[in-house]
Amino acid sequence: MRTLARALGLLIVMTVLTGLVYPLVVTAIAQIAFPREANGSLIERDGHVVGSSLIGQPFDDPKLFWSRPSATTPQPDNAASSGASNQGPTNPALIEAVKARARALKAADPGNTAPVPVDLVTTSGSGLDPHISPAAALWQVPRIARAHGLPEKAVRELVRRHTEGRQLGVLGEPRVNVLELNSTLTSLR
Amino acid sequence: MTWNILLQYGLFFGVLLVLVKPLGGYMARVFEGERVWLDRVLGPVERLTYRVLRIDPTQEMDWKDYALAMLAFNAVGAFTLYALLRLQGVLPWNPERFPGMSWHLALNTAVSFVTNTNWQNYGGETTLSPLSQAAGLTVQNFVSAASGIAVLVALVRGLARRSGKTLGSFWVDTLRATLYVLLPLSLLIALVLVSQGVVQTLHTSVIAALLEPTRDEGGHLVLRQVLSMGPVASQEAIKELGTNGGGFFNTNSAHPFENPTPLSNLVEMLAILLIPASLTYTFGKMVSDRRQGWALLTVMFAIFVPMLWLAASSEQAGNPALSHLGVDQTATALSPGGNMEGKEVRFGIAGSALFTTVTTATSCGAVNAMHDSYTPLGGLVPMWLIELGEVVFGGVGSGLYGMLVFAILAVFVAGLMVGRTPEYLGKKIEAYDMKMVSLAILVPAAAILVGAAIGVATAGGRAGISNPGPHGFSEVLYAASSQVGNNGSAFAGLGGNTPFGNVLGAVLMFVGRFWIKVPVLALAGSLVAKKRIPPGAGTLPTHTPLFMAMVFSVIVIVGALTFFPALALGPIVEHLQMVAGR
Structure with missing residues (x-):
């Protein structure tokens, strides 16, 4: 006791x-x-919160850079309920999903025959990944340039300016924040 | 393997090794009751606690009293947490008005956090009020870790003392572990994490306007994004440091608010290994032979590094099924490449594979990438590390006491080979001790296999499987391993939140924790009473490469023989299928 x-x-x-x-x-x-x-590293515009620089947002407008696919429900990039696909590597559903994503990307840019960078057709762990790899951003440059009537070089330069290198030169991976990149892109118009 | 991966891993191990000695030495002083520099701030709190609870800090306990106190403390913790989770709907600080948990989910969650498992059959941001997170889960994150350290310290005293009876005071060890080790380190780590972007606020959500509206599954237009928040950093720090692993959010350390940058990722991985690695030095210091600690640390590294290599190279090699679809999985300066399903771009392959190996070598179970989506061999690594008994670094306290159990087994096997009475650190190892060692090794292994068998043999167990084929079996085997091993990571496609899954899981976690802890304390009680025999010509020295190789072999052989048949049915056959392109 x-x-x-x-x-x-x-x-x-x-x-x-x-x-x-x-x-x-x-x-x-x-x-x-x-x-x-x-x-929450919030981004504000005119006094309104338009997102967090750490949390991804979904994009499927051909005029904007697309983010990574998201497995959250009921809508993609649902920051109130993070989640992953949890599909195993030999799961036929994974293969079908990747196929469909690659098809959608190519449909938006029929002339692009380069292989699609893997992060652009796979879902992230959190469903909220704010980044894509520089390769995934560069893959989308021809489509964006055409949609905005800009030279590809200018769009590539925009991607380069939004590319974050490895932290301390060593850690992690180079990456591009899609929300920030698209915000800049829309403010050009 | 790219150069950058090797560089990242080299940096990680370098920083870890630099910290082992100072922290290990500091912890030895804490548990030998010496004054440490934090005494000026925390000493009054410690002494006030003794006075209020009428504990005499100089009064030591024999192993039975120690075990009784440990069990009582854990039982009280489990009942309190269960009540809190059931009643959260009527308790304050619940702005999202989450209802109380069902009885079976609350049971599973309470056992899960008291046993340092942090298996999560719920989604944090959609189920738990801030009160439940802070006063329930965070508290158990601290005290379950502290009580693991306490049991280890008792075992080390059993080895260090001669012809004694007592092992120290459970109350004092638990309180000092929390006050002088876990709290200050957590505070420091939490603030570093906040500087990187981990949120720490009393608000529970912020609403943002989406730049481009989207549609939900029903086709309805969605214009806003609700950003879930809360006091995350404070829980994050102890989640890692205490090798607990229960995330604030559903997707754990993959969530950008829990782990926003590569640097926060490095800090979190260091926090997981910091105490388990440093305790080897604490052990060496307390038994007055530091070589003994370094020897065990070397064995841990010898298992860890090849497993890390297997995980990283398997994930970097990617998924052959995707290559046929015109998907580029090569690693370049502009792309992480590899198997990116369930991984975050900022961590890539290097930061994900290391986190996975770290979190399952220990009993942490936090994840920054989804193990369910790993390649078959990449997923075999965490599963097998857990099944080895989490002695490669292992949980805070629990890892090293598991390792010491294996060291004693290695001494015994070596003794059989040359026909001498086995002894470890001058203590003769006898029949009773070997019984306790066998219990601590065999009962969890049996529980994993029986648990997995029940999981696949019953309709209730099979109902949760989400991936077809051998991968579905891997999900069940992983769940049984993770819960018995008190790890808490998962092949998370497995839906476990059913009365069946919750109750079976609670039983497995309970067995996995206390069926080791109690024999370990009995072993400590037996060892402490023995005289110390001076080393003679026939003594097997236990700090040499020969002995390290013995311990290494015993761990690997026991782990391989016990689990190879089960692994062959899951990840290994899936790997062969994947390579064959089926």
Whole structure:
């Protein structure tokens, strides 16, 4: 009985320390030291939130760069319910889905015969991946250039400016933030 | 393998190894009751706790009292968490008005977090109120880790002390592990993560206008994006540091708000391995022979590195079925290439494969890529690492006590070979000790195989399978391994949230945790009473490459013989099918 009472007592102490004091202290310091990051790295335009630079948005307009496919439901890039396809590598449903995505990409740009970069036809782990690889952005350049009546060189330059290199020169992969790239693209018009 | 992958991995191991000695030495001081520099801030909290709970910190426990206290503490934790999850609908700080959980989901979740498993049959952002996340799950993230460390420390004392009876005080060890190790490190890691973009706010969501409207499955126009948020960073830090693995969001560390950049990815992986790796040094210091700790750390690396290589090369090789479709899977300076289904571009193959190996070598189970979508051999790596008993680094505390159990088994096998009485660190290993070692190794292995068999033999178990063919069997085998191993990662296509799945899972997690912890404490109680025999000519030294090779072989042979038949039915046959193009 004494052991149980002590166990309960210790749990209460721990709940106060780790369940209450700790998260509140972290919140307080985070809100003071990193207010933008702590609140979701939001992008605002004219006082309205138009997204987060960390969270992907869906695009299927041929005039815009497409993001990676998303497996969230009921709509793609649902940031209130992250999710993945969880399809195994030999699952016929995966093969069919990839085929359909490649077909849609080529239908939007019939002249493009280059093989499609893999990240553009596979769903991400979170369903909210904000990035595509530079290769996936460059693959879409001819279509975007035609749709906007811009020289391909100018669009490639735009992609290059939005390409983030490896962090500290080593970590992770080079990548392009699709929402930021498309925001710039639409503001050109 | 590209040069960049090798560079990223070299950096990771370099930083980890630099931290092992300072943190390991610091933890030894904490558990030997010495004053540490944080005493000035946290000492008053520690002493006040003793006074309020009427605990005499100098009063030590024998193994039975220690085990009893540990069980009582975990039981109280489980009941409290169960009640919290059932009642969250009527409790405060529930802005999204989530209802209470069903009895079986609450049971599964409570056992899951108390056993340091963090198996998640629910989606965090769609099920749990901030109160449940903070006062329920975060608390168990701390204390389940702390109680794992406590059991390890008790075992180490059993080896270090001679002709004793007591193993220390469970209350003191748990409290000091939390106050002096887990809390300060979590605070630091949480703030680094926030600087990278991990959210930390009391708001639960923000609404954004989509740049291009989209349509949902029903064809309805969707104009807005609801961004789920919350106090994520604080939970994220202890999720990794305590090798818990339960994410704030459904997709865990793949979610950009949990793991936004390659640097946050590196920090999270380091946080997972930091304590398990450093504890080997703590062990060496506490038994007054640091070579013993380095020897075990070397064995861990010897298993870890080849498994990492297998995971990374399999994922980088990609999926042959996609190559036929005109999809480019080559790695270049502009594209990660490889098998990108279920992976994030910012991590690519390198950051995903390393995370997967780290999270399953330990008992963490956080994921930044979906293991269900890995290539067959890439998915075999995490599964087999879990089945080895998570002794390669392993969970905080639980990994090293598992490793020590294998070291004692290796000593015993070596003793049989040359016909001498086995001894480890001067302690004679006798029949009772070997019984406890066998229990700790065999019961979890049997539970995995029986659990997987029940899963595929019953309609209730098969109902959750989402992928056809051998991959479906892999999903079930992975789930049984992960829950018994207290890992918590999953081939997540498996739908486990049914009364059947929840109850079976709760039983497996319970067996996997306490059926090891109690024999380990009994072993500690037996060892502590023994005299220390001075090493003689016939003693097998336990810090030499020969002994490391012995431990390595024992772990690999036990793991391979036990699980190869099951693995052959899942990932191995799937690999052959994939290569054959079927």
